[in-house]
Amino acid sequence: MSKWWRTAVAGLRKTTDASRSYHTIQAIPREITGNRVSIKDRAQGRIPAVVFAQPNPSIDGGGGGSPVSSVARKHLLTTERKQIQAILNSIELPYFCSTTFPLQIRAGSGSSTLLESGTVLPIKVHRDPETGKLLNLVFVWADEGAQLTVDVPVVFKGEDVCPGLKKGGLLNKIRASLKYKCPSEHIPQKIEVDISNLDIGDKVFMHDVKVHPSLELLSKNELLPVCKIVAAKLDIAQ
Template identity: 60%
Template sequence: MAQWWRSAGGHLGTVAASRGSSSFRGCRNFHTIQAIPRECSGSRISARDRMQNRIPAVVFFQNLLEKVPEARSSSKKHLLTVEKKQIKAILTSPEAPFFCSTRFPLQIRAGSGSSHLLDSGSVLPIKIHRDEETGQILNLVFVWAEDGLKLKVDVPVVFKGEDVCPGIQKGGILNKIRPSLKYLCPSEHIPSKIVVDVSNLDIEDRIFMRDIEVHPSLKLLSKNENMPICKINPTIWENKEPVFE
């Protein structure tokens, strides 16, 4: 750890969060999710929707998931279906690679191809349910993400600089300890990802949760911000005594 303080100054400026608002603007013109209501749920109805190339979905306020009943809100909960083709296009789009940490506009129309708008707003996907064998999307869960609402978001961590990292070049291995970090975020400041620059790390160096620079309105939902996000581990052979035959 003797080299940690020397390397810290080289990467903390780039250990930062990509702002969700910019991702939202990029998606606004290309990915307004179109949905139609469904009156009821059930495995047979959902199977029929999938046969019609639609994905069952639901949207509600995130506080509906709270354990305390008084904190829950059931208003604006909608059972929906969305177009399978559109969702697959979004998931493979370079503009929105981090689906569950990106806000999208949502329009709920009276029917497929209808111009009659029933409801609209901004939403955040929080769950993609897939078939374990085929990988087919079974259903989607969204929460309302209007400006001013605070949401709990698992923000993915992305590492860069591995190709020039001194510790890796010496034979070390990047141990990616945390694939995501959970924040309480105002909807308008949800970061699509956390970019962690490891280009200055040597063997045994670490980057901690406390080192991440995010918008000041974000609150890290961790009991211990001193937990490491990543560490450059020495290779196995470096930890063993040499064997002579």
């Protein structure tokens, strides 16, 4: 086991919360692509990955910089499967894809030569549909000030005291996530929706959800409901 990997594992064991400072993802470049190469990488305990600058139409050139800089910051990588799995055991999906992580790209496995580093946001985790094994990862650079599009998971709180639920109603969870344009430093890992005061028939709409003022909701209709308390006899899919 390489020195940097032992360090990363030790860091993961130091905390029981999802503290981002302990989750520095280590990666090395990959020069060749293709299915055969990816199969070989996975057999060696590595996961193919890519990191790039997310296009941002509101900024000239997209991705917080010029087209040239965006292309230059695209890297084909591989990561340690054990490390990624350890992180996923600590920060489960879908919260993994709304959490930023430090990334270090080193010259090779076990190398002390650092080629590039920065902060990244996972946007896709591909798994084998039959076995569930990790196949590849997609990241975007999340440097400070970068504007990123993020699907933020919605969680509900107050179910234990919700009047409508106490009367026998059911919680219809209409939206599992909400899409925002976020400054990278203000990306929320999750959005909490308080239902503690809802009665049967009450709804929480998108515009009711409280988030950091720098977040822009990417929805054409903010009047769409996030959840609703419905009578048990009604079809909660309606």
